[in-house]
Amino acid sequence: MTGLEEVRLARAAWSRLVEPGDVVAGALVASLGPVEALAWLRSVAAEGAAGAPVAAGGLDGLVGTPASRRRLGVAVGRWAPRLATVDPARELRRVDALGGAVLIPEGPGWPGRVGDLGPSGPMCLWVRGRTDLDALTAPSVALVGARASTAYGDHVAGELAAGLSTAGWTILSGGAYGIDAMAHRGALATGGPTVAVLAGGVDRLYPAGNARLLAALVEHGAVVSEVPPGSVPSRSRFLQRNRVIAALGGATVVVEAAWRSGALSTAGHAAELLRPVGAVPGPVTSAASAGCHRLLREGRAVCVTDAAEVIELVGPAAAGPAVRTHEAREVDGLTAEGRLVLDALPLRRGGELAHLARAAGLAEHEVLAEVGHLELAGLAERDGPGWRRRRSPARGS
Amino acid sequence: MTGLEEVRLARAAWSRLVEPGDVVAGALVASLGPVEALAWLRSVAAEGAAGAPVAAGGLDGLVGTPASRRRLGVAVGRWAPRLATVDPARELRRVDALGGAVLIPEGPGWPGRVGDLGPSGPMCLWVRGRTDLDALTAPSVALVGARASTAYGDHVAGELAAGLSTAGWTILSGGAYGIDAMAHRGALATGGPTVAVLAGGVDRLYPAGNARLLAALVEHGAVVSEVPPGSVPSRSRFLQRNRVIAALGGATVVVEAAWRSGALSTAGHAAELLRPVGAVPGPVTSAASAGCHRLLREGRAVCVTDAAEVIELVGPAAAGPAVRTHEAREVDGLTAEGRLVLDALPLRRGGELAHLARAAGLAEHEVLAEVGHLELAGLAERDGPGWRRRRSPARGS
Incomplete structure (x- = not known):
């Protein structure tokens, strides 16, 4: 086993051990390295020291204070119960059998911009379809929105995705019903690649009603997840998944979203990552647009109405010559x-x-x-x- | 004739002599006083000095440089041709016969906030209906928009006007077809007062198709203009009229507007006057909302979707307790x-x-x-x- 494969196995194990967004695990892995951090966890857990103060070489920066030492102790107590069920080699074989792969920051194909998430970033990315996720998402836009979309939102999502796809942008979304599905379909319709980031394992193409669509993505793009095969898409994983979409995309555009919508959390993550955020307006009489209007009203998103305006949002330089010409009188x-x-x-x-x-x-x-x-x-x-x-x-x- | 009536006649004359927004006339009247400025103009014109350099006592501040002296000379050349046709006493009788009045900054009923326009402000305001324009517009919102409105825009304009009217706000608009008309109607439907600022004289209830509506405003609010009776509503007067709407209103809200629309000029004037500007979003597939989206996109307006949000826009203090309650989960x-x-x-x-x-x-x-x-x-x-x-x-x- 090469060093790289050892690292891949360790990161795959970590993705099973911890829930997405665990910053203590992220900091530990960044500090010790994935392999060493895993070895350290195993040794500490073997001592049955869950909840007790821990100490180890190389952890001085991480646990310099009694508070951070206690915090690490609590974290070990969380991770340890799953140690017994971890079998990364089996999971790698599983994703391999599906024609997939596990991408890691140390290996090829890794989309570097995910690193903007810092210690809360994914341990690895389980991928089915194209494994050159770096090239695939280099120019990409996340189109997200309500599952309970309207015909208007479906239409706009499809049009935006087709327009952006034609202009060479990869469409990212969450593979859900409604806006997500229409965004993926709009990209596929133009023959462009599109990527779904799932909240559960890539072995389950969830939701079931989108299984055929997601299978098409495996052919013409990729299906990605930070949790290993077999993982269920829980509520907190849905929320954490949104930060990966936001980090992968050059910009995030909310097409339709109710006043409370997961799409708004994606927009929030994108803003935290200093990615441009766009919102598509709609009728004020439509509850499905209330979240978009909220973003606009609170100054958290730029109003975008067509693909050209989205491209302008991602980067004025990329927009090229005048995007829109209005007849002069x-x-x-x-x-x-x-x-x-x-x-x-x-x-x-x-x-x-x-x-x-x-x-x-x-x-x-x-x-x-x-x-x-x-x-x-x-x-x-x-x-x-x-x-x-x-x-x-x-x-x- | 009292001093106030003399001033009223002089301002009425000035409103006939100059086109709306003439800053040279505004500065001259502000500097000498309306009566003295008119007497000065008559004496200079009698000398046949149109276009020639002028000099008069009290004008030192106004024409201190050769350039400003030339500028005043050019202006005199513009005003003089109309001197022969000016008969303010007849025009005052005319508006009096219509149950109207001429409001002047020096007299009662004058809405002081119009003074924010400075020397480009109206010389006077010709009013039919309620002449306490100060009280009538003290809490007011301008709702403006496209003449070629859609059913969606009409609906929203009516709803916003009714909601604001019920909350005690006077609705201002331009009396035009489309959004303007629906805004006035929405206010009238709740029994609230509403004011139309016309581009032509208040004797002509223009456009003809809105004559009955504008007659209802004379009964339940006011119809206002800065140009004297008999004046035609020309294109430049339409554009200048927009600045009066913007100045009278505590805020301006654009309900529907095409990419090029006079409503955007009203919004621009409101912004220059440091009045809050709101824009109502709509479907991106509707050209009638493109101007609103443009305002939002360029950060020149706040997204507003209902009356409560408009009230919040005009002044957070006026909004009272929580405007909107979303159910907590x-x-x-x-x-x-x-x-x-x-x-x-x-x-x-x-x-x-x-x-x-x-x-x-x-x-x-x-x-x-x-x-x-x-x-x-x-x-x-x-x-x-x-x-x-x-x-x-x-x-x-």
């Missing part, structure tokens, strides 16, 4: 005086200079100058001794 | 450990301590403590030698 180029004269011009019979000056509230020499500009712009024409309007553009109020 | 009070144990509890047959500790990833003594809290919270119950879940609330992801 002829009158836009006019001075204030030009507008006054334009307003003063009769539509039918030409108005004489003195009349135009009174109507516009300008001096006659000013009217003369402006009417010349308006003639050049095709907005005025001579009529007898005066001037009249020429084919007016739509009037705006 | 039992699980919200739990610690992270409590949630882990809750997740670990079986639904049917009780799980024993060792099992729960492994499932939750916690030490047994922690599970024991947490399961006690869960029992107290009614979320767990004993079952044989272990514990199980009690009536789970809806699971949130």
Whole structure:
């Protein structure tokens, strides 16, 4: 067994021993290394010292104070009960049989930006499908939202995903019903890759109703989890899963979310990680958009309405040339005086200079100058001794 | 004629002589006083000096430099052509015959906050209906938006206006078709007062299709304009009118607006006047909401979805106690450990301590403590030698 494989086994074991987001475990592994930390845990647990103060070489920085020493003792008490059931080699064989792999920070394919999570980051990532998760998610956007989505939200999620996918962005989501599913489908529809981060093990394509969709992701992207095969998707794992989506994505966009929604926690994690957060507005009469409006109202998200605006959100540099062109109107180029004269011009019979000056509230020499500009712009024409309007553009109020 | 009536006549004359927003006229009137400024203009015009350099006592501050002297000369050239047609006494009789009045900063009923416009502010306000415009608009919100509104926008405008009106706020708008009309109607439906600021004279209830609605405003509020009776609502007057709406309102809320919309200029004026600006989101698939989303996206408006949020926007103090109550869920009070144990509890047959500790990833003594809290919270119950879940609330992801 190479050093790398030993590390992989140790990290796989740690992902079984601890619940996602365990910062004490994360700090311990970062401090001692995965293999050494596991050996240390085994030795401490063998002493039956759960809950008791612990000490070990290399832990000085971690347990420098009595409080942190107690904290580590409590943590050991949490991890130890699972030691007996840990069998990482068997679990690696299991994911291997599924055509998957375990990615680790020390090995290839690891998406470095997950490191932004610090000690609360995943011990490893169990992956089915493409294992070059670094390349796969290098330009990626997380599209998340309500499971109880509306037809409007489904439509927008699909459109955004298709637009972003076409522009070369990988779509990340959680594989759930509703917005998540539509985001994955929108990407698949354009032939683009898409990645689902699951709350349970990658052996169970949960929820069952999305099993076929998730199987398609295994073919055209990846299904990822930080918990080992066989793990159930519990409530706290759903919440912790959201931080992995937020960390993997270059930005997180909430398409539809109720006032209380897990999607808002993903947005919160993204903001903590200094990732841009977008929210898609919707009808104020729709409860499914209340969470998006909440994010906008509280200034925690930028309003995004199409793929171009999402790309602008992820990085202005990536947006390239003008994302949206609005037709310029002829009158836009006019001075204030030009507008006054334009307003003063009769539509039918030409108005004489003195009349135009009174109507516009300008001096006659000013009217003369402006009417010349308006003639050049095709907005005025001579009529007898005066001037009249020429084919007016739509009037705006 | 009292001094006040002389000032009123002079300001009425100025409102005929100059186009709305003429800062040179505003500065001149502020500097000399309306009566003296008018007398000065008459004397200068009589000398036929339009366009030529001018000088007069009391103007030193205004025309201290050659450039400002030239500027005033140009302005005189603009105002002079209209001098011959000015007859303020006749116009005052005209608005009096309509049951209206002319409000001036020096007299009663003047809404002081319009003074925030400085020299670009109105010379006077021609009013039909209630003439105590100060009291009428003291707590007021401007609801503005697209003429080409959708059924969604109409609904929201009506709901917002009714809600704000019920809470004691006067609804301001522009009397136009679409959102404006629905805002006025929503206020009238609750018996609340509402004020329309018109771009043309108050003698013409424009647009014609809203004549009955505007007549109802004369009965239950007011119709206001800074231009004298007989004035046509030109494009530039529409744009200038928007600054009066923005200045009169305690806040401006855009309900629906296309990407280019006059409502956005009202929002811009409100922002310049340091008034809060709100925007109502809508479907991203609706062009009628694109302007609102633009305001939100550019951080120029706060997202508002109901009357309570508008009131919060105008002033947190005015909002009173909690504007919105969201039901608290039992699980919200739990610690992270409590949630882990809750997740670990079986639904049917009780799980024993060792099992729960492994499932939750916690030490047994922690599970024991947490399961006690869960029992107290009614979320767990004993079952044989272990514990199980009690009536789970809806699971949130």
